[in-house]
């Protein structure tokens with residue numbers, strides 16, 4: 001993998017508040033990094049440093065070559081434009097041809113189910129819809145590095161699944177993804193590396209351990225039979241509760257099948273082996 005960004009001894013503090021010290025990390029094309037950590041420890045600040053929007057107090061962020069960035073902030077600047085005008089403007093700034101922009105944005109509007117609200121001014125949209133516009137904006141013209149601050153905040157579960165699908169397409173195109181994130185299942189689905197911000201340090205971990213989900217379901221109808229998919233993963237039955245152990249790469253599909261077959265989800269936990 002080609003290295004594109006190197007952080008050398010990066011430290012950041014606001015007045016006496018030291019967020020992190022001597023961070024030495026690299027970003028590679030095609031890598032997908034999730035920045036985790038408790039609220040207020042510096043995840044957004046680290047993203048801004050990588051994007052060149054905030055300077056570190058000490059250390060350097062070295063670009064190994066010319067790279068294109070797309071930074072998606074957590075909060076959206078509420079402009080006077082409506083959705084369509086805003087996306088057209090972004091297309092012009094990015095130099096996307098009119099025809100291409102029309103085709104690509106139409107498909108994304110449909111996918112994110114916002115085709116019916118294209119004339120709505122941005123200032124009237126909910127936070128979740130604004131996040132969708134943010135993500136569409138990034139997908140229109142994939143950069144070398146896509147930086148996302150809390151990309152799923154406010155998004156409904158359907159949009160989350162569209163987002164996951166689109167981000168995985170970008171990973172296939174070797175876009176580097178760096179996002180701050182609290183949702184464990186999202187990290188598991190789209191990240192290969194976690195940077196954990198804690199106690200003034202940023203620790204990098206590869207996600208190479210296999211993750212399993214322990215899921216508890218009960219059937220809604222007494223006569224509902226265990227279908228093949230669940231027979232494979234069932235590890236225990238406690239009264240009406242069936243406990244399943246499912247590998248992370250199968251968990252979405254498994255939950256969908258169960259819900260379609262009228263099972264109710266009662267519990268979910270994660271374990272590493």
Ligand SMILES: Nc1ncnc2c1ncn2[C@@H]1O[C@H](COP(=O)(O)OP(=O)(O)OP(=O)(O)O)[C@@H](O)[C@H]1O
Pocket residue numbers: 014017019037038039040041042043044045046180
């Ligand atoms: N421009 C600034 N001036 C002064 N302090 C700041 C500034 N930006 C951030 N901070 C402080 O730095 C700390 C880290 O903020 P940051 O937004 O990076 O955290 P975070 O981990 O992204 O938080 P969250 O999970 O809540 O989004 C916070 O205490 C915040 O108040």
